[in-house]
Amino acid sequence: MAxxxxxxxxxxxxxxxxxxxxxxxxxDRKITAWVQFRKGPPLFQPFYDFFKLLLVKETILPKYxxxxxxxxxxxxxxFGATAAGVxxxxxxLGIETGFNGDIIVIFYLxxxxxxxxxxxxxxxxxxxxxxxxSREMKLILAYELTFLLxxxxxxxxxxxxxxxxxxxxxxxxxxxxxxxxxxxxxxxVFIFCIQAKLALVxxxxxxxxxxxxxxxxxxxxxxxxALVKLAKYIMLFILPAFLISLLWGGLNFEGIHIxxxxxxxxxxxxxxxxxxxxxxxxxxxxxxxxxILWMNLLAILAIVLxxxxx
Amino acid sequence: MGFKEHxxxxxxxxxxxxxxxxxxxxxxILDCLTPRYDVxxxxxxxxxxxxxxxxxxxxxxxxxxxxxxxxxxxxxxPKPILVxxxxxxxxxxxxxxxxxxxxxxxxxxxxxxxxxxxxxxKPEAILAGVVKLLNK
Ligand code: SF4
Numbered sequence: 001m002a003x004x005x006x007x008x009x010x011x012x013x014x015x016x017x018x019x020x021x022x023x024x025x026x027x028d029r030k031i032t033a034w035v036q037f038r039k040g041p042p043l044f045q046p047f048y049d050f051f052k053l054l055l056v057k058e059t060i061l062p063k064y065x066x067x068x069x070x071x072x073x074x075x076x077x078x079f080g081a082t083a084a085g086v087x088x089x090x091x092x093l094g095i096e097t098g099f100n101g102d103i104i105v106i107f108y109l110x111x112x113x114x115x116x117x118x119x120x121x122x123x124x125x126x127x128x129x130x131x132x133x134s135r136e137m138k139l140i141l142a143y144e145l146t147f148l149l150x151x152x153x154x155x156x157x158x159x160x161x162x163x164x165x166x167x168x169x170x171x172x173x174x175x176x177x178x179x180x181x182x183x184x185x186x187x188x189v190f191i192f193c194i195q196a197k198l199a200l201v202x203x204x205x206x207x208x209x210x211x212x213x214x215x216x217x218x219x220x221x222x223x224x225x226a227l228v229k230l231a232k233y234i235m236l237f238i239l240p241a242f243l244i245s246l247l248w249g250g251l252n253f254e255g256i257h258i259x260x261x262x263x264x265x266x267x268x269x270x271x272x273x274x275x276x277x278x279x280x281x282x283x284x285x286x287x288x289x290x291x292i293l294w295m296n297l298l299a300i301l302a303i304v305l306x307x308x309x310x
Numbered sequence: 311m312g313f314k315e316h317x318x319x320x321x322x323x324x325x326x327x328x329x330x331x332x333x334x335x336x337x338x339i340l341d342c343l344t345p346r347y348d349v350x351x352x353x354x355x356x357x358x359x360x361x362x363x364x365x366x367x368x369x370x371x372x373x374x375x376x377x378x379x380x381x382x383x384x385x386x387x388p389k390p391i392l393v394x395x396x397x398x399x400x401x402x403x404x405x406x407x408x409x410x411x412x413x414x415x416x417x418x419x420x421x422x423x424x425x426x427x428x429x430x431x432k433p434e435a436i437l438a439g440v441v442k443l444l445n446k
Contacts, residue, residue, distance in 0.1 A: 040350060041350050049353070051314070
């Protein structure tokens with residue numbers, strides 16, 4: 001029991017994932033600043049933001065909303081993100097092997113943060129938050145099938161195993177999936193799914209800062225918003241980690257391989273940041289079309305290719 | 311300086327309220343976010359929702375109609391909140407001070423923590439005002 005609690009709360013769960021995620025968020029903002037020829041924030045900026053919101057700011061409850069649900073939603077978001085993080089990171093860091101079928105569980109747990117954002121935004125009783133919530137809902141409908149197809153492709157490539165640990169060890173023996181044509185296609189589709197899951201720019205219409213003033217987050221302030229930030233930091237770390245463990249051979253922490261592992265994560269986050277900085281926000285209709293038509297077609301193509309051994 | 315205060319000063323999120331301004335101050339405020347001045351160096355971000363704001367930037371003359379909105383915004387903001395009056399209009403009323411819809415400079419309506427005069431103030435002046443606010 002104590003061991004499980006340690007896994008969940010400290011390493012590799014809440015504390016570890018949040019700290020790494022916060023540094024990745026700094027990295028993301030710094031790269032953004034460089035792309036725009038600015039200097040960017042100081043190193044501990046995400047921590048300042050988080051502690052300011054947590055400790056200093058007042059929490060305001062919406063007058064015409066459902067207060068309990070409004071406050072509970074961020075807690076569940078952190079819980080979902082952490083649980084998914086534990087199941088991803090335990091096999092990835094080689095601490096425990098996980099169990100058979102854990103990628104299905106991870107798939108569901110990864111949806112929880114987005115779902116709770118929707119619930120929280122609808123509970124706040126703000127019309128702009130409702131617009132954001134409905135957009136997030138449509139976005140989930142769009143990318144979730146694609147995400148499932150990508151997982152199906154990976155499961156097929158790994159010889160029909162649904163255990164994360166076995167997929168990683170399959171890649172250590174036979175080489176990373178990203179080295180084949182179908183693997184590269186799956187990698188591209190997966191990157192776009194992460195982009196939509198994190199609500200980064202081409203798919204940030206639920207938050208659309210300039211259009212509906214942070215949409216789903218509009219009513220959050222103080223401690224609940226700090227928890228939302230925390231969930232976002234964790235997601236920014238575990239989604240690239242999930243991608244790496246499924247398609248890029250996992251991480252390795254022996255000697256010089258540590259450097260290579262860190263570079264892998266930084267590279268995936270760099271890709272996400274560059275996509276977010278070089279694209280405009282699309283309309284929700286375009287996003288639906290992008291995922292339901294093109295990305296699904298690509299994913300199916302990858303599955304067919306991998307069936308024929310490419 | 312305590313840990314809380316340090317975090318607060320290192321991460322001020324700005325919310326921009328423009329009264330009946332001539333639009334010149336607005337442009338100078340936005341200039342502060344551009345690569346040349348880049349206030350993100352100090353951890354500042356422009357946010358779109360008053361619920362996330364730590365600093366309320368008010369510029370332009372406040373007329374009868376703006377007054378209630380400014381008050382409402384101030385009440386909606388999570389405390390602690392700092393208020394900065396930007397431009398001659400925000401500080402004193404400037405050229406609009408004699409107008410018949412004018413409802414008083416900002417500090418008559420809500421408490422103001424820093425004044426940045428100028429018509430419009432240069433981005434450098436705005437940054438200097440912000441630094442003074444941080445050292446207060
Ligand atoms: S202070 Fe001057 S520049 Fe600024 S809004 Fe007033 S008139 Fe315009």
